[in-house]
Amino acid sequence: MSSEASLRSTYTAAPVHRFNVGDKVAVKHANPPGHRRTPYYIRGRQGVIERICGAYPNPEELAYGFDGKPEKVLYRVRFLQTQVWPGYAGPANDIIEMEIFEHWLEPASQRGAPAR
Amino acid sequence: MTDQAIRKTGPQDIGGEPAGPVDTTDHGMKHWERQANAFRSVVQMHKITCTDELRRAAEELGERYKDMQYFEITTSAMRTVLLEKGLFTEQELTAKMADIRARFNVPDEMESPIKKALKK
Amino acid sequence: MNKTTHDYYARSHHDHDHAHDHDHGIDDEHAPVNEHDNGPPGDYEIMSRAMQELLEQKGVITAAQVARRMELFDEEFPFRGAQVVARAWVDPAFKQRLLADGRAACAEMGTMLEAERLIAVENTPDVHNVIVCTLCSCYPRALLGMPPTWYKSRNYRSRVVFEPRAVLKEFGTELPDSVTVRVHDSNADMRYLVVPMRPKGTQGWSEEQLAQILSRDTLVGVTVPRVSA
Numbered sequence: 481m482s483s484e485a486s487l488r489s490t491y492t493a494a495p496v497h498r499f500n501v502g503d504k505v506a507v508k509h510a511n512p513p514g515h516r517r518t519p520y521y522i523r524g525r526q527g528v529i530e531r532i533c534g535a536y537p538n539p540e541e542l543a544y545g546f547d548g549k550p551e552k553v554l555y556r557v558r559f560l561q562t563q564v565w566p567g568y569a570g571p572a573n574d575i576i577e578m579e580i581f582e583h584w585l586e587p588a589s590q591r592g593a594p595a596r
Numbered sequence: 597m598t599d600q601a602i603r604k605t606g607p608q609d610i611g612g613e614p615a616g617p618v619d620t621t622d623h624g625m626k627h628w629e630r631q632a633n634a635f636r637s638v639v640q641m642h643k644i645t646c647t648d649e650l651r652r653a654a655e656e657l658g659e660r661y662k663d664m665q666y667f668e669i670t671t672s673a674m675r676t677v678l679l680e681k682g683l684f685t686e687q688e689l690t691a692k693m694a695d696i697r698a699r700f701n702v703p704d705e706m707e708s709p710i711k712k713a714l715k716k
Numbered sequence: 717m718n719k720t721t722h723d724y725y726a727r728s729h730h731d732h733d734h735a736h737d738h739d740h741g742i743d744d745e746h747a748p749v750n751e752h753d754n755g756p757p758g759d760y761e762i763m764s765r766a767m768q769e770l771l772e773q774k775g776v777i778t779a780a781q782v783a784r785r786m787e788l789f790d791e792e793f794p795f796r797g798a799q800v801v802a803r804a805w806v807d808p809a810f811k812q813r814l815l816a817d818g819r820a821a822c823a824e825m826g827t828m829l830e831a832e833r834l835i836a837v838e839n840t841p842d843v844h845n846v847i848v849c850t851l852c853s854c855y856p857r858a859l860l861g862m863p864p865t866w867y868k869s870r871n872y873r874s875r876v877v878f879e880p881r882a883v884l885k886e887f888g889t890e891l892p893d894s895v896t897v898r899v900h901d902s903n904a905d906m907r908y909l910v911v912p913m914r915p916k917g918t919q920g921w922s923e924e925q926l927a928q929i930l931s932r933d934t935l936v937g938v939t940v941p942r943v944s945a
Contacts, residue, residue: 511603511605512605513605514605514652515605515606515648515651515652515655516605517851517903517904518903519609519611519612519850519851519901519903520603520604520605520609520611520612521611521612521850521877521878533833533904533905533906534833536904536905539648539651539904539905542646542648542649543648543649543651543652544649544652545649548648554904554905554906556835556906561878561899564878565612565878568878569879569881569882570879570880570881570893570897571893571894571896573893573896574880574881574896574897574898574899575896575897575898575899576877576898576899576900576901577898577899577900577901578900578901578902578903578904579902579903579904579905579906580904581904608851608852609850609851610850610870610873610874611848611850611851611873611874611877611878611901612850612874612877612878613870613874614874614875615870615871615874615875616871617871617886618866618869618871618872618875618883618886618887619865619866619869619871620866620886620887620938621865621866622864622865622866623865624865625862626761628757628761628764628765630786630789630790630862631764631765631768631782631786632761632764632768633785633786633789633862634782634783634785634786634789635764635767635768635777635782635785637785637789638777638781638782638785639771639777641781641785642776642777644776651851651852654852662870665760666853666865666868667760667764668760671760671763671764671767672760672763674764674767675763675767678767678771683770683771683774683776684767684770684771684774688770689763689766689767689770692766692769692770693762693763693766695766696757696762696765696766696769697762700756700757701756
């Protein structure tokens with residue numbers, strides 16, 4: 481993977497944020513109803529904080545006409561494809577990144593992701 | 597690919613599903629689609645609705661979503677949201693659609709899915 | 717304005733079943749416009765038109781506003797992304813600013829991104845970036861115009877996240893295993909622009925010349941820019 485530059489936070493960080501760039505995190509294994517922007521395929525997966533995007537009104541609330549406040553911290557999280565897809569056909573260095581809101585993240589467990 | 601313990605939140609949540617080859621040709625947009633897109637943009641600029649509400653309305657299409665084209669989905673979503681917000685009534689919309697059909701001599705499509713949906 | 721200038725309804729009634737399908741190669745980057753839609757308007761077109769007319773009649777929006785947005789989407793937005801990346805190619809300091817804060821860098825060039833946050837991701841000899849929005853079709857419209865039909869398709873949205881290399885191959889792009897393929901699922905507030913590697917043979921080119929080889933597909937990451945022989 482390329483230089484450290486790609487791991488630096490490049491947006492104004494939210495003043496209060498739970499996670500820092502480089503932290504190992506897991507996406508919650510949650511199944512809530514309604515409008516969510518966390519794809520099902522990434523739930524329960526473990527990755528690394530790639531950058532802090534800032535704080536934004538929560539789309540899960542905006543979708544229903546609420547103002548989405550208080551804003552939630554949004555992170556970009558990097559995952560190894562081999563840890564997202566069983567039997568991933570590409571090389572082990574391939575990655576996938578996406579934006580995950582703070583309330584969907586927890587510190588990664590020591591034992592690693594559950595088998596899927 | 598799918599984990600049975602995780603429930604998808606809606607028909608839009610398709611990342612990871614097996615699917616066929618990508619048609620890599622860009623088929624462009626019809627005139628009405630470009631206009632529909634511009635209409636959506638203006639509606640959002642007026643802060644009548646936001647992207648999140650439109651996405652949510654699209655997701656609420658449920659089973660119909662997978663059989664619909666992109667602009668059919670977005671048009672349905674816009675209809676849902678504008679009705680929710682009282683910009684017009686179902687009756688007004690139905691009447692206006694009939695008016696447009698009459699204006700341009702479009703055959704009355706009794707079996708169309710839209711007519712069925714509007715009839716409820 | 718809409719009812720006269722662009723109104724195909726005035727044309728003669730054609731066979732309902734024939735969609736007028738332009739056959740464009742993948743090099744035809746700026747989304748072709750089907751001006752000559754055959755057949756009467758379908759239900760969704762009528763619905764969209766009805767909603768628009770109702771809001772115009774109620775004084776909520778104006779036809780001029782809609783026409784202006786159409787103009788921007790057709791005539792301005794599709795070209796900006798290439799201009800931004802061409803600038804990044806000739807100006808390394810600008811490139812760093814673009815990678816650090818996409819929206820601010822675009823503002824420098826007079827390109828206001830409205831509500832969008834932009835993340836520019838750079839291709840290197842070690843990393844190839846490709847963009848998708850699996851949940852809908854989020855796309856940096858203010859930089860690239862409207863997304864192509866393939867970007868919005870189920871097949872692209874579903875497959876590029878789990879088999880990006882196979883999908884890239886369908887676009888004619890093959891990468892060795894030593895190059896990391898980095899997929900970005902544009903699922904929240906960020907929008908993405910790929911900064912491709914500048915190909916050999918472009919020394920001394922102007923920004924305008926460079927923008928010519930920065931097709932929309934290269935900025936989404938499904939192809940790489942080529943210098944034609």
